Amino acid sequence: MTEKTVKYEEKEEYEMGILDRVSDRLIESFASFITLFRKDWKRKNQSRIKEWKLMAYSINRSPPTLLGLFIVIVYLFFGIFGPYLVTWPYDFFPVNYNVSSQLAHPGSSYFLNVTTIQNGYIIHYTTNVYYPLGSDTYGRDLLSILLAGARTALVLDIFIILIGPTMGIILGLISGYYGGKIDELIMRITDMFLAFPGLILAIALSAVLPGRIQSFLNAHVWAQTFVLKLFALHPRDVNNLGKLLAVFVALVIVWWPGYARVTRGSTLTEKENPYVEAARAIGLPKRTILFRHILPNIIGPILVMITMDFGGIILTEAGLSFLGLGAVPPIPDWGNLINQGSQYFPQAWWLVAFPGLVIITVVLGWNLLGDGLRDVLDPRTRRSLEFKLKKKTKGGEANA
Template sequence: MTDMAQPQHWRAWLLSDRPASRRQARLGRAYAGWQRFTTNKLAMVGLAIVLGLVLVAAFANVIAPYSPVEGGDLRTERLLPPSAAHLFGTDDQARDIFSRVVYGSRITLFVVVLVAIIAAPIGLVVGTVAGYAGGYLDAILMRITDIFLAFPKLILALAFVAALGPGIENAVIAIAITSWPPYARIARAETLTIRSSEYISAVKLMGASPWRIVLRHIMPLCVSSLIIRVTLDMAGIILTAAGLGFLGLGAQPPLPEWGAMIASGRRFVLDQWWVAAAPGAAIFIVSLGFNLLGDGLRDTLDPKASDQ
């Protein structure tokens, strides 16, 4: 088989209408989904931005030319405009803003990933258990969810951070506590549709316990919808973290958190605009990237959207 024919062979194998194994079927679905995803140009832009964030965070010590916490001479290097020596200028402590924005990507990625790891499983468990069990358990869990949804996310996060104390770890916990209710709602709605299907009835006839049905058969079917919602919520998580940092309740100085950088630069916004503009632009670009990526994943993973 020639080198030209081999990729065609693999493509035909992945897109076969009659897969010979579960592995082939799963790989075929993944490949078809990737093909649909790549046709969405804006989604590819979002993916590029998110991958760029990951790479910048991973290689921050290589990319950043200066220390993110140590400044230069306050007499000669304070509040310098953007130049070849300092691409984004310097702040009021003579620190290089470009280096601080680069290192701030690590804090942003840390918050986003940790909140998703904590909040998404909580929402998935609460929603699937409530949807499958029904009755009083459903009513109790959903009323608790409604209580959390009744408050604006930032206000509720502020209350939790005020109780736990300022700091990036407490900010992550507070954001995660306020982020799970929408995931629980989505998982419950999916479960109410799935639990009456013939597939679940067959599993019941085979003697599967309720917990096994929820864990092994319902939760996996809810994951795709949850991934879409989590990706779309990343921008909100970033803005909430930045809001807490802006108010002094998130990452504490001298950590280069983007919201805290905007807060320190607001005093100079009229004359030294670059101090607040650089971290603000970083928040905007990363939030836009997650929104575009989430829209692309919704079009790819949502079967209703793909059928239209």
Template sequence: MPLASEEVYEKKLLDKITDKIVDMIAKIMDKIRPGWIAKNRSRINEWKLMFYAFNRSPPGVIGAALILGFILIGIFGPYFAPYSYRDFLYIKYRETYLVPPGTTVVSKGKTFYFLLGTDKYGRDLVSLILYGARVSLVISMIVIALGVPLGIILGLVAGYFGGKIDEIIMRITDTFLAFPALILAIAFAAVLPERLRPMIIYNEQLKTILSVFFAADPKDAANFAPILSVILAIIIVWWPGYTRIIRGSVLSVRENLYVEAARALGVSTWKILTRHILPNVISPVLVLITLDVGAVILVEAGLSFLGLGAQDPMVDWGKIVYDGAQFFPDRWWLVIFPGLATFLAVLGWNLVGDTLRDVLDPRTRRSIEFKIKKKKPVPSSEEGGSSQ
């Protein structure tokens, strides 16, 4: 008698890895909130299915690999850099001036090898790119960590309460959206440094924290002000988009029956917003966040290219390109390599964002899930009875 069959997911190596990650997160949540796994079993399975769909997307996997590389280089790169960003070798070794990639320099009894060449100060370009990755990573993470929650909170409040509160918040949002974001960011980035510099210089704790964040020497504390100005400038122009998206989604969700039932049961407004409304409007925000990290990296690099970001001797990718532009195309490596690093980092976030858009859409995700199901033969009940 032919065997019956059931459909199961054919797991690959990435699926097993993501399963372990999800299970680890679930165990952590269960320790924080005992019984969490039992109550959220379906949610855990849904997370695993989303990862299965994500793992079947080559662009998404490539993007995740690029993001992982960017994060690792941003965190650990400065500690493995061959030289410090403050090593101005040209002062003592004149032969290190604008050395092309792959060159070995012997000067005054010392030997130097520069894989990607040097800049006009004789600084190793590999080291500058590694230090620049830290600055780009910190800026993008701070902007997203501060700008996104601000936009989400304002959008939830405006959409849920409506009336005058909605009118005030949306008019302020429209005012910010009326200005070109880059122009507004340039204006704030140009004005803020002089106001932030005294606060940084005379606050030892803040100076120490920023030195660790940017992997910089405390001697360069005065140069933290332009970088902080760029962060604040981008945050100021970044939250309105999230407010508009969340507010529009909340307007459609707040009239659903489960929200009305929560109100009737006397559930607090905060719990309604965070437990019933926010989980149902967060999907487009997650996609937008991944796309916006790449956009923040580009805007930050653009502001630095205009001279409003990192100042000598500190570096970021836009500053390296700005310094090398005057020597391009003869000294092409000063523009190509930091530009390539920026391109790969932004490409990674964009690829992941496009893939998440498909994974978080139930219709597209289900179509991907059906493709990865495999029929597995199982003994039928009749066969089991006959064997006995």
């Protein structure tokens, strides 16, 4: 009877934690969801799914990135559901309140006299209103305004990012790929916008546009309805939408040039690679080369910029509202609260402290998340992070 020697090869595995298993489940569920619409997508993209999992493992081991992700998730939750969590008598419309509750200190309570009509009868009663974070100059509950104001900030964030950077990315791709006169024309227009300080240009546009936008809304009822539902506002706010949308248009115009410049520089480098030459040689359409070959390979730095700019947009919009150019009451807005508080500081310190703390926290969350994504999307730093995740199984030999 002969003796066999079995050798065990040394293998590399990843140390799996609870967060890793959760992220694996989420990624697998997402891949299965895509497969419902694109047949065999999961099977054909196993390498891509594995890459997503490795990126998730790196994020799971970065406490600052996890903190930023948690803050962003909370912000998104209140941005979506915040206005619906505010119920009467904590509505943020000033008509509902009496004069005695104006500038109520945090933790104070006031009695509110209410008159309603039910079944044809006029009913008078008194209810107690508690202000955990105090009230503003109109007597509105500050916590309610902060919750509802998250919707205003989130909608502006999403639509400005969807329109401004998208326009800049498209122009940057066209400019970098085609070159020549097209490149000169696009870049000189970009230089014209970059020559003005962004905040100054936004202030000028926010001061000029409200009247024109309000006239358009007054002439188109469907536009009024869409904007009111988008921001979760009451029809009584329709006459104040012009100033709010003026900030949106101003920031869209201000935000695209930086993306055009970055995308053009990356495209100039990327279009010289052999895979682009091969795509040209087999006769692929230029739009396919731009959006299916070049863009995915330069999207990393752009995604980091977008993540950082979510916080930048919140700061800029709050700054414009602080100057009186953004949303006006009763539309809930964080910057407008600080504007009110500045007139009564330090008497009404809570009008500055709590909205300022919310803005700082949300911007910090986006910045921490952006820093983490920059490390994950950079192949060099991500590989070093992945190396730390690996553990080696013991090798050896055994007799059988």
